[in-house]
Amino acid sequence: MADPAVLSTPATHILEQDMVSTAIPPHSPQSLEQICIRYEIDRTVAEIKQGQWNRIALQFPDSMLPDAPTVFEQLSQRLNQPSAKPSNAVHGDPPSPTPTTEGSYPPRLFILADTSYGACCVDEIAAEHVNADVVIHYGRACLSPTVRLPVVHVFTKPALAIDSVVKTFKSTYGDYNRAIILMSDVTFASHLNPIGTILQAHGYSSIFVTDVIHNPTSPLPNRTVPRSVDGEPEKLQGWHLFHISSPSDSLLLTLSSRVSSIHIYPTETADTVQDTAVPPTSVAVALRRRYALLTSVSRIPIFGILINTLSVKNYLDIVEDVRCSIGRAGKKSYTFVVGKINAAKLANFSEIGAWVVIGCWESSLIDSTDFWKPVLTPFELKLALASDEERIWTGEWKTDFQSILVKEAQEDALTTPDVKNDVPETDSRDQDGDLDSEPESAPPEFDLRTGRYISQSKPMQTQSGAKGSKIYGNGLEKGHTALVRRAKGDIVTIGGQASPGAEFLQANRTWRGLGSDLEIDYDSSKDFAGALEDGRSGVARGYVNGQSTARI
Numbered sequence: 001m002a003d004p005a006v007l008s009t010p011a012t013h014i015l016e017q018d019m020v021s022t023a024i025p026p027h028s029p030q031s032l033e034q035i036c037i038r039y040e041i042d043r044t045v046a047e048i049k050q051g052q053w054n055r056i057a058l059q060f061p062d063s064m065l066p067d068a069p070t071v072f073e074q075l076s077q078r079l080n081q082p083s084a085k086p087s088n089a090v091h092g093d094p095p096s097p098t099p100t101t102e103g104s105y106p107p108r109l110f111i112l113a114d115t116s117y118g119a120c121c122v123d124e125i126a127a128e129h130v131n132a133d134v135v136i137h138y139g140r141a142c143l144s145p146t147v148r149l150p151v152v153h154v155f156t157k158p159a160l161a162i163d164s165v166v167k168t169f170k171s172t173y174g175d176y177n178r179a180i181i182l183m184s185d186v187t188f189a190s191h192l193n194p195i196g197t198i199l200q201a202h203g204y205s206s207i208f209v210t211d212v213i214h215n216p217t218s219p220l221p222n223r224t225v226p227r228s229v230d231g232e233p234e235k236l237q238g239w240h241l242f243h244i245s246s247p248s249d250s251l252l253l254t255l256s257s258r259v260s261s262i263h264i265y266p267t268e269t270a271d272t273v274q275d276t277a278v279p280p281t282s283v284a285v286a287l288r289r290r291y292a293l294l295t296s297v298s299r300i301p302i303f304g305i306l307i308n309t310l311s312v313k314n315y316l317d318i319v320e321d322v323r324c325s326i327g328r329a330g331k332k333s334y335t336f337v338v339g340k341i342n343a344a345k346l347a348n349f350s351e352i353g354a355w356v357v358i359g360c361w362e363s364s365l366i367d368s369t370d371f372w373k374p375v376l377t378p379f380e381l382k383l384a385l386a387s388d389e390e391r392i393w394t395g396e397w398k399t400d401f402q403s404i405l406v407k408e409a410q411e412d413a414l415t416t417p418d419v420k421n422d423v424p425e426t427d428s429r430d431q432d433g434d435l436d437s438e439p440e441s442a443p444p445e446f447d448l449r450t451g452r453y454i455s456q457s458k459p460m461q462t463q464s465g466a467k468g469s470k471i472y473g474n475g476l477e478k479g480h481t482a483l484v485r486r487a488k489g490d491i492v493t494i495g496g497q498a499s500p501g502a503e504f505l506q507a508n509r510t511w512r513g514l515g516s517d518l519e520i521d522y523d524s525s526k527d528f529a530g531a532l533e534d535g536r537s538g539v540a541r542g543y544v545n546g547q548s549t550a551r552i
Contacts, residue, residue, distance in 0.1 A: 032070070039071050040154050044136060045078045047152045048107060057132035059112040061119040061139045064156070068111050071138075080106040116339060117309055118363040124148045124311040140187055143214045143222045144360040145313040155186045155212075158267075160244070162191060165265055166198050169242060171277040172263050179206045181259065183223060184244035186212055188267065191244070208239075216361045216400040219258055221251060233258065249286070250365040250399040256283040257396045291393055293374050294384040299447055300353030303381075305335045306346075308359030318401040319358055322378055329385045347372045351505075356381050361400035378404055 030038070048056060058075075060068045110130045115123045120142040127135045127149055136152045143153070173180060182196055189212050196209035210223040219225050219233040229235045241259045245267040255262055262281045303326050309315050319335065326333040334352065338345045346355060355375045357364045366375045376384065379398045383391055398404065444453040492503040534546040542551030 030067070032074075035067055035070050036074060038156050038158070039067065039138065040157070041071070041074050041078065044075060044152065044154060048075075048079060048134070048136075051134060051150065053133040053150075054107050055110070055130065055132045055134075056107055057110050057112050057127040057130060057135045059115065059123055059127075059135055059137045061115075064139055065113060068113070072109055072111060075109055079109075117311075118142075118340075118360065120362050121309060121360050122146050122149070122151050122311055140185065142216070142360040142362040143186070143212075144216055144309075144311075145214065146311050147313050148311070153186075155189060157190050158187055160188055160191045160267065162195055162198070165191075165195055165244060166202075168265055168276065168278060169195075169199060170202065172242070173204070173240070176203045177206055179208075179226075179239045180204070181208050181210060181220070181226070181239050181241045182244075183210045183220065183241060185247065185267075186222070188244050195244075221254060221361065221400065248362050248365075249367070250362050252281070253283055253286065253290075253365070253397040254399055256281075256287075257394075287395060287397070290380065293368060294376060294380040295391075297354040297374050297376065298384050298388075299445070301331050302351055302353050303331060303333045304346075304349060304352035304355045305333055306341065306355045306357045306375075307335065307337045308341060308357050308363060310337075312360050314401075314405060315358055317405055318378055321405065322356055322358065322381060325382065325385055331385075341366065341375075343370045343372065346375075354384075358401070364399055364401075 036042070056075075058068065058072065060071075110127075110132065112123055112126045112135075114126075115121070116125050117123070120140055121144060122135050122137050122141075124135065124146060132149065134150045134152060136154060138154050139156055141153050141155070182192055182199070184192055192209050196207055199207055208226045210220060210225075213222055213224055216222055219229065219236055225233075225236070226239070229239075236258045237260055239259050241255060241262045242265070243255075243262060244265045246264055247255070252262070263278045264281050265278060305319060305322055305326075307315070307319065323333050323335070334349075336349070341357070346352075352373060354373055355371075356378060357366060357375055358378065364377045368375045377399055378401045382404070383393075446453055492499055492506055536543050536545050538544045538551065544551060
């Protein structure tokens with residue numbers, strides 16, 4: 001008979017296994033001259049002096065951290081010029097900082113190694129911890145607009161085999177009159193103009209070379225578009241796109257719905273490219289999976305709003321817009337800030353049926369394969385909340401929430417305000433706040449997608465707003481500051497709202513924080529205070545309880 005399966009690893013496994021290699025790719029050594037050119041040291045120094053910044057934060061992605069000390073040293077040497085030694089100085093005394101201008105001292109540099117969210121976003125939160133005046137962002141960037149601090153982007157200049165790119169381009173496009181857009185990742189943007197010049201010399205007359213701009217809402221995100229396309233994004237369907245380096249999933253889905261075809265030159269395997277034609281990239285399977293994902297969550301009663309940025313401009317506006325949209329659909333929402341997203345963090349909230357990520361346009365699209373519950377973007381949420389009759393799938397994809405806010409503002413300007421359209425259809429209740437008059441939850445409905453009955457729980461109960469006032473998804477007027485009468489009975493409330501979810505957690509969860517196991521009888525004269533005791537201390541290989549010396 002076979003032995004039973006082992007459901008856990010032995011305690012000695014951690015001491016016997018080999019060390020796991022880090023996720024940082026191997027770093028090839030570079031000379032000092034190469035580092036100065038790649039990280040644009042001279043341009044960075046000129047930008048800092050022009051802006052007259054004294055506290056500079058240097059943000060590096062993980063792959064560039066090995067070069068951070070050298071970049072720091074080169075910037076410091078160029079910014080902090082040595083001053084003449086005063087005549088009364090004693091030999092061996094450390095030099096004192098000499099003001100560069102009246103009342104100012106040489107700039108100070110700080111390295112930001114671990115970002116709060118994605119490496120493509122500017123980490124303004126970490127920069128404010130050191131009171132930085134500016135952030136120098138290195139490497140790949142989403143170029144989302146920031147709010148608090150000025151930003152200097154250094155995309156770096158990695159090497160690129162231009163001859164191989166030209167040969168692959170010629171093998172891919174045999175028609176010299178075809179309208180082609182030449183685009184690349186921001187890190188390879190400096191190579192586009194030389195490549196475009198070479199291709200035009202070979203006879204390609206309809207090539208448009210893109211330039212980097214700070215506009216994620218552009219038809220080509222953060223890139224310029226041909227002059228014939230200005231104001232008419234639908235004309236991009238007549239253009240083909242040749243992209244150098246593999247774009248992110250969000251950018252690939254966005255571009256696939258706007259241009260005729262996409263051909264990608266992979267820079268990750270540039271050494272093995274045989275200068276042959278690259279096949280067109282298809283995202284049909286990925287689009288079908290995303291559409292199936294958003295239709296599967298259309299009947300979920302509780303959504304979690306996951307804030308994945310604290311720096312992108314107008315992120316609070318889209319949070320409020322998403323919250324109102326969920327409330328108007330008769331569903332509940334909770335807002336979370338968890339830092340970097342992973343499956344283990346989100347699995348702690350079992351009550352949430354689906355997540356909506358509020359972040360930059362590149363980091364909002366997350367593959368939900370490893371997550372317990374689906375993860376959507378604000379654009380997908382709008383489609384998921386629509387009814388089956390109103391939901392129309394055109395293949396268009398948007399990841400930038402700025403465009404969603406602009407579109408809704410335009411729609412609001414064209415429609416006549418109607419208070420009834422903004423208020424969820426709920427039965428009235430007594431003015432004294434008696435919760436006994438609340439209607440029961442809607443009966444369960446049969447879902448053809450899952451083959452199960454879906455029950456819609458009663459949404460959070462709120463106080464009725466004044467007549468003629470605009471009511472939002474949380475049940476209160478915008479800017480509502482008036483006192484409301486407390487509901488009768490012993491019921492849990494959140495922000496003045498009776499919450500069945502919070503009441504369930506209060507009744508069923510055993511641990512409620514430190515000291516929750518101590519019940520004090522305040523009517524008794526007995527003194528419950530006690531002396532502090534030493535707890536468990538030590539390291540993982542052997543702990544000590546209190547004053548005892550025996551390890552456990």
